[in-house]
Amino acid sequence: MHTTETVDDSQLLMLHLTNATDPELKFLRRTLELPASAAIDEIADTYRRAAGHAGMNWYRGEGPSYHQILIDVADALAPGIWWTHYTVSASTPQQMEGVIQQLVDERRREFIEKLSDNERERVLAQLEKDLAENGFPVSGALAGASAGALAATFGAAPIAVAIFYHGLFAGMYAAVFGPALWAVILGGGLAAVAVGAPLAVAQYLAAPEYSKTVPATLALIAVAQRVAAEARLAKEEAV
Amino acid sequence: MTTPPLPIPYLPPEHVRKAVQAGLLRVVGATIRDENNVVRAHMVQAGSRIVRDTLNGGQLGPVGAILGLASSAANNVQSAVLQKTVNNLRLISTVGTVASVANVGVSVVGFAAVLNRLEKIEGKLDQVLAGFEAMHHILSQVGVKLETLSLAKLKTMAQQLSIAEAAADEALRRDHLLTAAKGFAELRSYYALLLGAEPMTQYDLPLRGALEAYARFTAAALGELKARLMLGDVPAYRRAAEQVADDAARLMSLKPTAVYRARHSGAAARGPAAILEFCPRGLESEIAKACADLSVTKELLQGEIHVADYLQQNGLAPARYLKALEEFEGGEIVILPIGG
Numbered sequence: 363m364h365t366t367e368t369v370d371d372s373q374l375l376m377l378h379l380t381n382a383t384d385p386e387l388k389f390l391r392r393t394l395e396l397p398a399s400a401a402i403d404e405i406a407d408t409y410r411r412a413a414g415h416a417g418m419n420w421y422r423g424e425g426p427s428y429h430q431i432l433i434d435v436a437d438a439l440a441p442g443i444w445w446t447h448y449t450v451s452a453s454t455p456q457q458m459e460g461v462i463q464q465l466v467d468e469r470r471r472e473f474i475e476k477l478s479d480n481e482r483e484r485v486l487a488q489l490e491k492d493l494a495e496n497g498f499p500v501s502g503a504l505a506g507a508s509a510g511a512l513a514a515t516f517g518a519a520p521i522a523v524a525i526f527y528h529g530l531f532a533g534m535y536a537a538v539f540g541p542a543l544w545a546v547i548l549g550g551g552l553a554a555v556a557v558g559a560p561l562a563v564a565q566y567l568a569a570p571e572y573s574k575t576v577p578a579t580l581a582l583i584a585v586a587q588r589v590a591a592e593a594r595l596a597k598e599e600a601v
Numbered sequence: 602m603t604t605p606p607l608p609i610p611y612l613p614p615e616h617v618r619k620a621v622q623a624g625l626l627r628v629v630g631a632t633i634r635d636e637n638n639v640v641r642a643h644m645v646q647a648g649s650r651i652v653r654d655t656l657n658g659g660q661l662g663p664v665g666a667i668l669g670l671a672s673s674a675a676n677n678v679q680s681a682v683l684q685k686t687v688n689n690l691r692l693i694s695t696v697g698t699v700a701s702v703a704n705v706g707v708s709v710v711g712f713a714a715v716l717n718r719l720e721k722i723e724g725k726l727d728q729v730l731a732g733f734e735a736m737h738h739i740l741s742q743v744g745v746k747l748e749t750l751s752l753a754k755l756k757t758m759a760q761q762l763s764i765a766e767a768a769a770d771e772a773l774r775r776d777h778l779l780t781a782a783k784g785f786a787e788l789r790s791y792y793a794l795l796l797g798a799e800p801m802t803q804y805d806l807p808l809r810g811a812l813e814a815y816a817r818f819t820a821a822a823l824g825e826l827k828a829r830l831m832l833g834d835v836p837a838y839r840r841a842a843e844q845v846a847d848d849a850a851r852l853m854s855l856k857p858t859a860v861y862r863a864r865h866s867g868a869a870a871r872g873p874a875a876i877l878e879f880c881p882r883g884l885e886s887e888i889a890k891a892c893a894d895l896s897v898t899k900e901l902l903q904g905e906i907h908v909a910d911y912l913q914q915n916g917l918a919p920a921r922y923l924k925a926l927e928e929f930e931g932g933e934i935v936i937l938p939i940g941g
Binding site: 385386389577580584588592594596598599 | 856857858861862865866869870876877884885888889893
C-alpha cells in the first residue's frame with residue numbers, strides 16, 4: 363500500500379483509487395453511476411469528466427486536475443461563499459483534503475443545529491446509549507449542549523469510537539447531496555434518520571455535476587484517511 | 602535500599618536492573634531474557650495484600666523503587682521497559698480504560714486482585730452477546746448456551762477459590778479447589794470459543810465489549826491455574842499452563858491494521874455513510890492500545906509456565922511458594938530465577 367505523502371497531484375487520484383477497498387469502490391461507482399465492473403481508470407475518467415462539466419470548468423478545456431477538483435469542492439462546501447481563497451499554486455492537494463474535511467465538520471455542526479427539538483433529543487438518547495455501552499456513562503451531561511459542543515464531541519476521541527455505529531450522519535449526507543443521489547448511493551433506500559432541513563449548500567449542489575463530484579471526493583478523502591491510519595498502525599506494529 | 606529476604610530463591614531487583622541497563626538482559630512481558638532470547642527470570646506479583654494495597658494507593662513499593670522506577674530526584678534512573686511491565690503487572694484501578702479491562706489479572710498469585718476486578722466488570726458483555734449473531738452461531742454449533750458465558754458463572758468459580766483459600770479442613774479445601782479448577786477450565790474453553798470468533802474485528806461489537814471477552818478469558822485462565830497450583834500437583838499445573846499459553850498465542854496475537862481494516866469492512870457493509878465517517882479521531886488509537894494491551898496480557902499468560910519451571914528446579918512445594926509470596930512485604934514484584 364502506498365502512502366500519499368510524496369505523491370504528486372497527477373498520481374494522487376490514481377493512488378487513492380488503487381488503495382480503495384471493494385466497498386469504497388462500490389461507493390464511487392454508484393455515485394458516478396458506473397457499472398459494478400468499471401475499472402479504476404474508468405472511475406478516474408468519469409470523476410474528472412463529472413467535475414469538468416461543472417460551470418467553472420467549462421473554460422478549462424480538458425478535465426480539471428484532482429487538485430483543482432479539490433479546490434472546487436471546497437468552494438462548493440464553503441457556506442455562503444462562492445469561492446475560497448485557495449488556488450493551485452498556493453496549496454497542495456493534501457492540504458485541500460484537510461480543508462474539505464474541516465468544511466464537512468462545519469456542515470455536520472450545521473446539520474445538528476437544524477434538527478428539530480424532537481430529533482435532537484433522539485440523537486442525544488442514542489449517543490448516550492452508545493457512550494454507556496462503551497464505558498463512558500454521561501447520562502444527562504449532554505442535555506442542553508449547544509450544537510457546536512455536540513458537533514465537537516462527535517469528533518472527540520472516545521465518543522467517535524461509538525458514534526459511527528448508527529447512521530446519524532446518513533441524514534446529513536442526504537441533506538447535502540440531495541435525497542435522490544443519496545438513495546442511489548445507498549442502493550435503493552434512504553437511511554432511517556430524519557433528513558432535517560436542507561443545508562444552505564444543498565442548493566448549490568443541486569447542480570448535477572457537483573452532486574456527484576462532492577460525494578465522490580469525500581469518499582476519496584476517506585480512502586486517504588483510512589490508508590494513513592493503517593500506515594500509522596503498521597508502523598507501530600513494526601516496532 | 603535493599604529488598605527484604607524471601608524464604609524462596611529470588612533475584613535482587615537492583616542486580617536485574619543493572620543487567621537490563623547494560624543491555625545484558627531485556628524484559629519481554631513478565632520474563633527477563635538474555636541476548637539469545639532464553640528466559641533467565643520471571644517476574645511475579647507479590648501477595649494478595651500487597652496487590653490490594655497497590656490497587657487502592659497506586660504507589661510503587663520498595664521493589665519498584667529499586668527497579669529504578671521511582672521519580673524522586675535521589676533515585677531518578679528510569680527504565681522505560683520495566684516501567685511498562687510494572688504498569689501492566691499492577692492492576693489499574695480506573696474502570697473503563699482499555700488496559701483495566703484487558704489486564705484483569707496478571708498472575709495466579711495476584712488472583713485476589715482478579716476477584717476485585719471481576720466485581721468491577723459490569724457485565725456489559727452479557728447484554729452485547731445477546732445481540733451478537735456470530736456468537737450465537739458458534740455457540741449453537743458446539744451446543745453451548747449463551748448463559749454459560751454469563752459473568753455470574755465466572756464469579757461463582759472465583760468464590761469457590763476464595764472459600765478454598767479460607768478453608769481449614771483439608772478435604773473441604775481440596776473439594777472446592779477441584780470444583781474451581783474444573784469450572785474455570787470449562788469457562789476458559791468456552792471463552793476461547795468466543796474469542797475464536799475474533800470479537801475485536803466485529804464491527805457490530807463495541808470495542809470495549811470485545812475487550813471484556815478477553816478479560817473474562819484471562820480471569821478464567823488465571824483462576825484455573827491458581828486452583829491447580831493450590832492443589833499442589835506441579836505437573837498438572839504445568840500442563841494447564843501449556844494449554845493456557847497455546848490459547849493465548851492463538852487468540853491474542855492481533856495486528857492493529859487487521860483489526861482496523863476488518864472493522865472498516867464491517868462498517869462499509871452497514872452503509873455508505875459509514876465509509877465517509879469511519880475515520881473518527883480516536884478509533885485508531887483505541888485499536889492500537891487495545892492490541893498492545895492484549896499482547897502484554899498474552900505474554901503474561903504465556904509466562905505462567907515459568908512458575909512450573911521454577912518450582913521444579915528448586916524442588917519447592919506450591920504451598921510454600923504461594924505462602925512466601927503472599928506474605929512478602931517488599932513490594933508488588935518478585936523476580937524468580939529460571940534455569941541455571
